[in-house]
Amino acid sequence: MTTILPRKDVVIVGLGWTGSILAHELTEEGLDVVAIERGPWRDTAIDFNIGYAQDELRYAIRRDLFLQPTVEAMTMRNNTSQTALPMRDYGSFLPGNGVGGAGVHWNGHTWRFWDSDFRIVDHLNERYGSGRGADLTLQNWGISAEEMESAYDRFEYLAGISGKAGNIKGQIQEGGNPFEDPRSRDYPLPPMQMTYAPTLFAEVTRSMGLHPFPTPSANLSQDYINPLGIAMGQCTMCGFCERFGCANYSKSSAQTTILPVLMKKKNFEVRTNSEVLHLDLDVSKKHARGVTYIDTSGQEFFQPADLVLLCAYGLHNVRLMMLSGIGQIYDPNTGEGTVGRNYCYQTNSGAQVFFDDKNFNPFIAAGALGQTVDDYNGDAFDHGPLDFVGGAGINCIPTNGRPIQTRPTPPGTPRWGSQWKQATVKAYKATLGFSSQGSSYPARGNYLDLDPTYTDRFGRPLLRITFDFPDNDIRMSAWVTAKMEEIAKSFGGRQYNISPRRKGWDSVPYQSTHNTGGAIMGADPNTSAVNKYLQSWDVPNVFVVGASAFAHNAGKNPTGTVGALAYFSADAIRQQYLRNPGQPLVSA
Amino acid sequence: MKKIVFSVILAVAALSSGSAFSQAPDQADEIIRGRYQAILADCGACHTAPGAKPLSGGRPLETPFGQLIPPNITPDKATGIGNWTEQDFRRAMKIGIGHDGKRLYPAMPYPAYTKMSDQDIGNLWSYLRTVEPVFNPVESNQLPFPFNIRLSMLGWNTINFEEGTFKPDPSKSSEWNRGAYIVQGPGHCGTCHSPKTFLGADKTDEALQGASLQGWYAPNITGNPHIGIGSWNEDEIVQYLKTGANAHTIASGPMAEAIQASTSLMTDEDLKAIATYLKSTEGGSAEKPQPLAASDPHMTAGAAIYHDTCSACHGGEGKGARQLFPALAGSPLVQQPSAETLVRLVLNGSQAVATPEARTTPSMPSLGWRLSDQQVADVLTYIRNSWGNAAPAVQPSDIAGQR
Numbered sequence: 001m002t003t004i005l006p007r008k009d010v011v012i013v014g015l016g017w018t019g020s021i022l023a024h025e026l027t028e029e030g031l032d033v034v035a036i037e038r039g040p041w042r043d044t045a046i047d048f049n050i051g052y053a054q055d056e057l058r059y060a061i062r063r064d065l066f067l068q069p070t071v072e073a074m075t076m077r078n079n080t081s082q083t084a085l086p087m088r089d090y091g092s093f094l095p096g097n098g099v100g101g102a103g104v105h106w107n108g109h110t111w112r113f114w115d116s117d118f119r120i121v122d123h124l125n126e127r128y129g130s131g132r133g134a135d136l137t138l139q140n141w142g143i144s145a146e147e148m149e150s151a152y153d154r155f156e157y158l159a160g161i162s163g164k165a166g167n168i169k170g171q172i173q174e175g176g177n178p179f180e181d182p183r184s185r186d187y188p189l190p191p192m193q194m195t196y197a198p199t200l201f202a203e204v205t206r207s208m209g210l211h212p213f214p215t216p217s218a219n220l221s222q223d224y225i226n227p228l229g230i231a232m233g234q235c236t237m238c239g240f241c242e243r244f245g246c247a248n249y250s251k252s253s254a255q256t257t258i259l260p261v262l263m264k265k266k267n268f269e270v271r272t273n274s275e276v277l278h279l280d281l282d283v284s285k286k287h288a289r290g291v292t293y294i295d296t297s298g299q300e301f302f303q304p305a306d307l308v309l310l311c312a313y314g315l316h317n318v319r320l321m322m323l324s325g326i327g328q329i330y331d332p333n334t335g336e337g338t339v340g341r342n343y344c345y346q347t348n349s350g351a352q353v354f355f356d357d358k359n360f361n362p363f364i365a366a367g368a369l370g371q372t373v374d375d376y377n378g379d380a381f382d383h384g385p386l387d388f389v390g391g392a393g394i395n396c397i398p399t400n401g402r403p404i405q406t407r408p409t410p411p412g413t414p415r416w417g418s419q420w421k422q423a424t425v426k427a428y429k430a431t432l433g434f435s436s437q438g439s440s441y442p443a444r445g446n447y448l449d450l451d452p453t454y455t456d457r458f459g460r461p462l463l464r465i466t467f468d469f470p471d472n473d474i475r476m477s478a479w480v481t482a483k484m485e486e487i488a489k490s491f492g493g494r495q496y497n498i499s500p501r502r503k504g505w506d507s508v509p510y511q512s513t514h515n516t517g518g519a520i521m522g523a524d525p526n527t528s529a530v531n532k533y534l535q536s537w538d539v540p541n542v543f544v545v546g547a548s549a550f551a552h553n554a555g556k557n558p559t560g561t562v563g564a565l566a567y568f569s570a571d572a573i574r575q576q577y578l579r580n581p582g583q584p585l586v587s588a
Numbered sequence: 589m590k591k592i593v594f595s596v597i598l599a600v601a602a603l604s605s606g607s608a609f610s611q612a613p614d615q616a617d618e619i620i621r622g623r624y625q626a627i628l629a630d631c632g633a634c635h636t637a638p639g640a641k642p643l644s645g646g647r648p649l650e651t652p653f654g655q656l657i658p659p660n661i662t663p664d665k666a667t668g669i670g671n672w673t674e675q676d677f678r679r680a681m682k683i684g685i686g687h688d689g690k691r692l693y694p695a696m697p698y699p700a701y702t703k704m705s706d707q708d709i710g711n712l713w714s715y716l717r718t719v720e721p722v723f724n725p726v727e728s729n730q731l732p733f734p735f736n737i738r739l740s741m742l743g744w745n746t747i748n749f750e751e752g753t754f755k756p757d758p759s760k761s762s763e764w765n766r767g768a769y770i771v772q773g774p775g776h777c778g779t780c781h782s783p784k785t786f787l788g789a790d791k792t793d794e795a796l797q798g799a800s801l802q803g804w805y806a807p808n809i810t811g812n813p814h815i816g817i818g819s820w821n822e823d824e825i826v827q828y829l830k831t832g833a834n835a836h837t838i839a840s841g842p843m844a845e846a847i848q849a850s851t852s853l854m855t856d857e858d859l860k861a862i863a864t865y866l867k868s869t870e871g872g873s874a875e876k877p878q879p880l881a882a883s884d885p886h887m888t889a890g891a892a893i894y895h896d897t898c899s900a901c902h903g904g905e906g907k908g909a910r911q912l913f914p915a916l917a918g919s920p921l922v923q924q925p926s927a928e929t930l931v932r933l934v935l936n937g938s939q940a941v942a943t944p945e946a947r948t949t950p951s952m953p954s955l956g957w958r959l960s961d962q963q964v965a966d967v968l969t970y971i972r973n974s975w976g977n978a979a980p981a982v983q984p985s986d987i988a989g990q991r
Binding site for chain 2: 043044045046049050051052223225228229230231232233234236238247248249260261264
């Protein structure tokens with residue numbers, strides 16, 4: 001039996017970065033807000049206790065903080081000719097679980113996407129004439145970098161991002177990223193103090209005529225008090241960021257930037273260990289009445305609400321839309337349908353340089369402590385003579401020197417035994433790695449839908465991912481990786497090793513938790529699931545917030561844009577939607 | 589303040605329209621002033637249990653003589669003080685004798701409240717009449733024989749109690765006198781911070797020099813430059829009382845509760861007055877002891893533990909971070925004669941209080957599961973004797989009792 005609960009103004013599904021931002025903004029508006037979170041409550045002192053937070057076995061290998069496939073699995077295949085099978089374990093990507101979501105265990109790279117991303121089709125047509133990327137399903141996002149500027153600024157100041165501006169109001173700033181779009185002001189904190197490897201990377205790439213700059217980091221370079229009045233501490237460079245909660249209040253997350261204020265509000269409440277099963281639509285299918293969720297005892301509840309915000313991980317947002325009958329599921333054969341469309345990922349490659357005479361002290365590290373070169377990212381370079389679109393940021397960000405997983409060895413080293421031991425001893429301190437974070441562009445055959453065979457513990461179909469790296473992206477990555485090889489050679493090490501990206505996405509080895517798209521934003525309801533305010537075209541009292549809205553993925557980590565979109569959407573709800581609730585903010 | 593005025597007016601309006609009794613509109617000022625007296629006196633600290641309705645009876649107080657439960661002081665006739673007269677209330681506050689001549693135990697700090705002015709007590713009474721009556725029977729007296737005999741307080745009062753309203757010192761500023769009045773009277777700071785005689789009375793000649801209670805050590809808050817707050821300027825004291833944090837420290841334990849319910853709601857003028865008065869008081873040896881040698885084996889062991897476990901937050905030099913991690917270097921709390929509070933913080937952890945100007949509520953994690961008694965003792969010995977700090981070494985036997 002389902003218990004019907006008292007109505008709320010707003011129900012939020014998932015209390016990670018976006019849920020927390022929206023909850024804070026809408027409670028400021030005076031609305032009565034409840035967040036329903038599938039995972040547990042997580043708090044710095046208790047859950048990321050300094051005495052055990054840095055446990056590589058527990059958190060990095062056994063993945064204590066992540067979503068487990070027993071709770072929700074997904075099926076995968078590379079193309080429609082295959083039969084998708086469930087992933088027995090999460091490997092290629094690792095969705096978060098619990099309060100704070102994936103924002104608990106991220107590294108902290110905090111980027112702005114470019115105007116040439118948001119207006120990608122227009123931009124390519126303007127620069128190269130029509131026809132570029134014809135084998136892709138690129139779409140404009142329906143917004144511009146100028147529109148997004150203040151939203152990015154707010155997220156960066158919320159999170160105390162440490163970096164160096166490259167372009168303030170059109171003035172190029174020495175030492176910043178010269179390729180970025182104009183920003184209104186510098187980052188709230190200066191860049192982190194560099195360790196040796198990124199320092200050397202910057203020297204080498206600069207000598208090659210490239211433009212290295214400090215990676216914008218959510219690991220704080222200094223103590224900081226954010227606009228909500230919440231204090232954060234200086235990062236100690238312990239090297240336990242990705243896959244870990246921060247014990248030092250030094251890595252931005254919902255816990256360290258929003259929750260202390262949000263949780264004290266009388267008009268906010270979170271229900272943890274409660275999984276939303278679906279949204280409930282009325283008979284018109286154009287209005288959501290609320291959500292149905294189930295707690296760990298198996299008790300079902302119906303939470304009525306005027307406004308429903310899907311703020312779960314992007315993939316879960318898409319699945320919940322499909323399970324709730326919101327919008328039409330994308331069909332790759334016809335190209336019709338919007339939900340599940342333009343699923344993208346990240347096209348990465350790596351390089352390692354082995355030295356004899358250097359000591360990089362790799363254990364002095366932080367998730368986003370490093371240097372980036374954007375000369376080959378996005379459309380920063382001329383694609384005229386090239387057979388691809390897109391690009392990659394090249395990053396030297398030695399995130400950690402943790403003992404189990406940091407075992408670099410040069411090619412030709414045995415995989416075990418005394419020679420392997422000798423090689424790891426030699427290479428541990430004397431290896432420099434850098435990598436490309438490559439764009440992932442949408443292709444007609446890459447999409448999300450519901451699996452026809454496999455179901456979860458409640459009998460609901462699993463999400464099915466059909467994905468392989470498009471040929472365009474493989475060509476892009478090969479070209480960028482060749483540039484990386486030139487850089488690797490220039491270091492003058494004893495030996496180097498290149499790991500290119502190859503066709504055939506494999507869901508087992510970890511690659512990136514940057515799954516984007518599936519409920520993309522845009523200006524046309526025939527090709528996008530949500531409008532530029534992330535409001536569902538089909539059910540206007542539902543907003544779908546997160547990387548699910550990305551019309552493609554750029555050569556950058558998504559969190560900065562996810563946070564900015566949350567603010568952009570919150571502003572639209574506060575300033576426009578609430579004046580005329582239930583109505584579309586953009587007429588189709 | 590506007591909010592308070594508004595809610596009191598509402599309360600008055602509600603009462604006026606009801607049949608219980610009516611009040612003239614000009615009583616609103618008196619009630620508002622009385623509500624402020626309730627803040628100064630922090631009545632809720634004892635008389636409101638966590639999650640319960642205001643003043644409907646508190647959680648048990650553990651005293652050296654046994655357990656007392658703070659009674660229900662809402663105007664409920666059956667279980668509160670609804671049958672009391674204003675005269676009953678004045679007698680309770682001034683001489684510790686309640687309704688029907690029942691003698692109060694001095695856990696109710698009438699030895700401090702006796703210094704309150706008649707007007708302030710009158711206002712407080714007016715306010716208490718407006719609190720929502722709550723039916724909640726509380727048997728206060730849980731003491732064992734012979735302490736459960738209330739008449740025994742007659743003798744106690746003869747030895748320990750001096751009745752009398754606060755007398756201003758004409759040689760001091762009005763600000764100083766206001767501060768002294770709050771600290772000695774309604775604020776009853778000495779109830780926690782003054783050492784006690786074997787009878788549980790304040791040692792008046794050692795007022796505010798620090799005392800142990802309920803598993804915490806309420807530190808020396810005199811103007812002593814080393815173990816008191818003499819090294820803080822007035823603004824820093826005000827900031828601490830207002831927000832729960834300043835450049836030197838972050839409140840924890842019962843003081844965090846007192847800040848949240850009481851001092852953070854006081855006016856800036858009153859906080860300044862308290863600071864002025866406390867800075868002028870003397871207590872404890874002004875002579876700073878010699879720190880333990882850094883080469884002492886317990887110091888070197890403590891240093892290793894500190895750098896491994898504590899320095900990530902508190903810093904290699906014990907400097908902390910503003911509003912987040914308390915500084916340990918130069919901290920009076922760290923250098924108290926007793927390390928009781930420090931032991932508790934390391935074993936159990938603690939969370940800072942939320943005030944409008946310090947909203948982070950950072951936590952000290954619990955480390956008791958990780959460190960042995962010897963290790964806790966050594967790391968505390970180290971922080972008490974590093975970076976200019978100096979205080980007696982902590983022994984493993986000091987830890988065991990607090991686990």
